Amino acid sequence: MRVLVPYAPEEPKTRLSDALDAGERAAFSRAMLADVLGALREAGREPEVLATAPVEVDASVTVDERPLTPAVNAALGSGPVAVVMADLPLATPAALERLFGTPGDVVIAPGRGGGTNALVARDPAFRVDYHGASYLDHLRAARAAGASVGEVDSHRLATDIDEPGDLVELLLHGEGAAREWLRDAGFELDLEGGRVGVRRA
Amino acid sequence: MRVLVPYAPEEPKTRLSDALDAGERAAFSRAMLADVLGALREAGREPEVLATAPVEVDASVTVDERPLTPAVNAALGSGPVAVVMADLPLATPAALERLFGTPGDVVIAPGRGGGTNALVARDPAFRVDYHGASYLDHLRAARAAGASVGEVDSHRLATDIDEPGDLVELLLHGEGAAREWLRDAGFELDLEGGRVGVRRA
Numbered sequence: 001m002r003v004l005v006p007y008a009p010e011e012p013k014t015r016l017s018d019a020l021d022a023g024e025r026a027a028f029s030r031a032m033l034a035d036v037l038g039a040l041r042e043a044g045r046e047p048e049v050l051a052t053a054p055v056e057v058d059a060s061v062t063v064d065e066r067p068l069t070p071a072v073n074a075a076l077g078s079g080p081v082a083v084v085m086a087d088l089p090l091a092t093p094a095a096l097e098r099l100f101g102t103p104g105d106v107v108i109a110p111g112r113g114g115g116t117n118a119l120v121a122r123d124p125a126f127r128v129d130y131h132g133a134s135y136l137d138h139l140r141a142a143r144a145a146g147a148s149v150g151e152v153d154s155h156r157l158a159t160d161i162d163e164p165g166d167l168v169e170l171l172l173h174g175e176g177a178a179r180e181w182l183r184d185a186g187f188e189l190d191l192e193g194g195r196v197g198v199r200r201a
Numbered sequence: 202m203r204v205l206v207p208y209a210p211e212e213p214k215t216r217l218s219d220a221l222d223a224g225e226r227a228a229f230s231r232a233m234l235a236d237v238l239g240a241l242r243e244a245g246r247e248p249e250v251l252a253t254a255p256v257e258v259d260a261s262v263t264v265d266e267r268p269l270t271p272a273v274n275a276a277l278g279s280g281p282v283a284v285v286m287a288d289l290p291l292a293t294p295a296a297l298e299r300l301f302g303t304p305g306d307v308v309i310a311p312g313r314g315g316g317t318n319a320l321v322a323r324d325p326a327f328r329v330d331y332h333g334a335s336y337l338d339h340l341r342a343a344r345a346a347g348a349s350v351g352e353v354d355s356h357r358l359a360t361d362i363d364e365p366g367d368l369v370e371l372l373l374h375g376e377g378a379a380r381e382w383l384r385d386a387g388f389e390l391d392l393e394g395g396r397v398g399v400r401r402a
């Protein structure tokens with residue numbers, strides 16, 4: 001099975017602009033990508049990066065300048081394909097093995113807020129649409145194609161790191177390069193007050 | 202194994218005050234409690250409500266007026282005990298079976314933001330402390346007691362409904378009374394704009 005990890009090296013993670021400057025966001029997103037690739041390899045897979053521009057990374061890279069949806073759809077249709085987002089630094093080999101081991105013509109690991117953080121498409125007719133609440137759209141698309149759906153109930157796969165509040169989860173549960181990068185950049189848990197937050201020293 | 206569901210009927214869910222008035226919050230929290238009790242029963246368990254005041258509910262109720270931590274600790278120490286929070290309306294029998302089936306002297310289902318949404322304590326020496334980042338505190342307490350720790354990686358168990366933003370997850374993934382209550386109260390997904398939100402009609 002092909003295992004694609006889409007990655008857009010230009011101006012990544014703009015919703016983290018309040019917490020990180022442009023150079024930091026680039027470095028942080030690369031650390032997250034490295035964690036995802038490493039977890040996939042530990043899960044026995046050979047990930048390919050599907051990038052919008054050339055990127056130097058320790059994996060095979062396919063460049064497709066199109067937006068996420070058409071670029072992924074171009075890879076669907078001939079054999080099973082998995083698509084795992086690059087901003088899932090909490091993904092562990094165990095969580096990814098659950099993704100690959102869940103039965104279904106289409107298997108979805110929903111992201112918090114209605115996204116599709118990881119999926120396996122075994123039905124050659126299935127196509128993705130990552131705009132908006134893609135989780136709901138993908139359920140509908142699978143149903144329309146007569147494809148069975150499996151879901152993966154994983155906090156680690158549901159937690160894409162998009163906004164400053166998500167950094168709390170990385171500091172709490174991360175084990176790889178992205179968490180280390182974040183700690184080296186001075187971020188730590190803020191345990192004062194009611195709810196756990198994040199602060200920069 | 203005793204399965205406790207702590208519940209505080211007085212002024213529940215104050216962090217939802219921007220979205221729901223006091224009477225609505227009471228009704229909504231009761232619907233969430235009913236969902237959790239129902240899912241536990243479907244998972245083959247007989248839940249007991251551990252309440253801070255008398256409450257009419259279709260389950261046995263133990264009243265303990267003390268705060269959460271001492272009330273739960275009073276129940277620990279003589280045989281295995283599970284503690285499942287009452288604000289987990291996404292909990293399915295399958296997710297709860299993973300909780301009960303995970304090996305470990307202490308099994309934790311972390312909540313988003315560092316809480317402990319569900320746990321199983323099989324070590325009679327283990328005690329809880331729900332203040333602050335209880336997930337980290339419970340890991341430390343288990344280690345200090347020489348107890349092995351299992352973790353349950355579940356988006357459904359990680360999603361306690363505390364703040365308006367959490368309602369999105371309930372509308373997306375809920376299947377029970379709490380989702381129905383919320384929809385009857387006029388809440389629906391807001392699919393316009395970048396990220397999925399929630400709005401009230």
